[in-house]
Amino acid sequence: MMLYPPMSDLVKKVDSRYMLVNVVARRAREISAEAERTEExxxxxxxxxxxxxxxxxxxxxxxxxxxxxxxxEAVEEADEEAAEEETAEETEAEEVQD
Incomplete structure (x- = not known):
């Protein structure tokens, strides 16, 4: 049995045959679930x-x-924003005390 598209072409899209099998299986489950949900x-x-x-x-x-x-990256950005807000609040508190 010949597979179309050829396995060699498909493997070029992913890192390995094992990754290909995983991706195909995952996507096939998504397709089946969507078809079942929409009764298609x-x-x-x-x-x-x-x-x-x-x-x-x-x-x-x-x-x-x-x-x-x-x-x-998202956690680091959130930490930076929290630190900036804390600094701004401390500055406001110091200004109110003066």
Missing amino acids: YLEEKSVSIAIREIAEGKVSIIRNSEIAEEAV
């Missing part, structure tokens, strides 16, 4: 749809490390 009949299997979407570049892969980096 799928003309083709959700796995086939997921493979096609990956081949066409319609699926973005966000790795956990990227999510972690974004979370760290």
Whole structure:
């Protein structure tokens, strides 16, 4: 059985075959859940749809490390904002005391 698109083309979109399997399975579950929620009949299997979407570049892969980096940046920004607010409140309190 030939796979279309070829496995070699699909693996170029992700880091490895294992990542590809994970991404296809995850996307296929999303497609099935959405079809069930909307009571839509799928003309083709959700796995086939997921493979096609990956081949066409319609699926973005966000790795956990990227999510972690974004979370760290968000926490750092929140800490900076909190420190700035605290400094502003202290300055206001000092001005009121004077």
